[in-house]
Amino acid sequence: GAVVSQHPSRVICKSGTSVKIECRSLDFQATTMFWYRQFPKKSLMLMATSNEGSKATYEQGVEKDKFLINHASLTLSTLTVTSAHPEDSSFYICGASDGVSSYNEQFFGPGTRLTVL
Amino acid sequence: GQNIDQPTEMTATEGAIVQINCTYQTSGFNGLFWYQQHAGEAPTFLSYNVLDGLEEKGRFSSFLSRSKGYSYLLLKELQMKDSASYLCAVMDSNYQLIWGAGTKLIIKP
Numbered sequence: 001g002a003v004v005s006q007h008p009s010r011v012i013c014k015s016g017t018s019v020k021i022e023c024r025s026l027d028f029q030a031t032t033m034f035w036y037r038q039f040p041k042k043s044l045m046l047m048a049t050s051n052e053g054s055k056a057t058y059e060q061g062v063e064k065d066k067f068l069i070n071h072a073s074l075t076l077s078t079l080t081v082t083s084a085h086p087e088d089s090s091f092y093i094c095g096a097s098d099g100v101s102s103y104n105e106q107f108f109g110p111g112t113r114l115t116v117l
Numbered sequence: 118g119q120n121i122d123q124p125t126e127m128t129a130t131e132g133a134i135v136q137i138n139c140t141y142q143t144s145g146f147n148g149l150f151w152y153q154q155h156a157g158e159a160p161t162f163l164s165y166n167v168l169d170g171l172e173e174k175g176r177f178s179s180f181l182s183r184s185k186g187y188s189y190l191l192l193k194e195l196q197m198k199d200s201a202s203y204l205c206a207v208m209d210s211n212y213q214l215i216w217g218a219g220t221k222l223i224i225k226p
Contacts, residue, residue: 034214041125041219041221043121043204043217044160044204044216046213046214049213091157093159093160104147104208104212105162106214108159108160110158110159
């Protein structure tokens with residue numbers, strides 16, 4: 001159990017376009033979803049935390065107007081990178097928590113590799 | 118500030134044992150996780166420690182000392198497929214995961 005999917009797995013786009021990444025919990029209700037980005041050989045960096053039906057809480061330094069997060073249901077959260085630029089190229093991973101696991105475990109999606117040309 | 122330290126890279130031989138250390142300084146502590154991450158993939162859960170001591174799970178064991186802010190992941194009978202990055206992460210007082218940069222483990226035949 002506890003499967004999280006992400007779509008797309010890989011996307012290449014032109015500078016200035018917007019890209020939407022979906023994160024779905026397939027067999028549980030994700031009360032909280034987390035969005036991370038990871039640069040090569042670096043740790044995961046938390047971008048924002050979202051609770052279903054509420055506005056996302058962004059980490060310091062993360063532009064909320066650039067990285068739009070929507071957590072519309074208990075099984076779906078989306079991250080939209082608006083007006084993407086080459087520096088936005090990264091590996092984006094979502095994590096989902098059901099709020100009832102014994103140690104607030106997060107379950108991770110397979111990640112999305114974004115390349116902005 | 119919050120900080121997680123682990124070695125950048127380690128090399129070991131197939132069939133051997135390797136210990137990956139992690140030290141942490143965080144605001145509060147609600148447990149320490151170890152994850153395995155293959156290149157270009159999401160982390161997969163290996164272990165969770167919240168009390169001091171050793172947790173054993175098959176070929177993998179994880180140890181925690183809260184007073185020392187220290188943990189290690191022990192991998193036995195190494196296999197080539199164990200080549201990956203191993204991430205140490207601490208859940209702080211806000212139940213947020215603070216991540217280390219990961220230790221790249223290279224297994225040689």
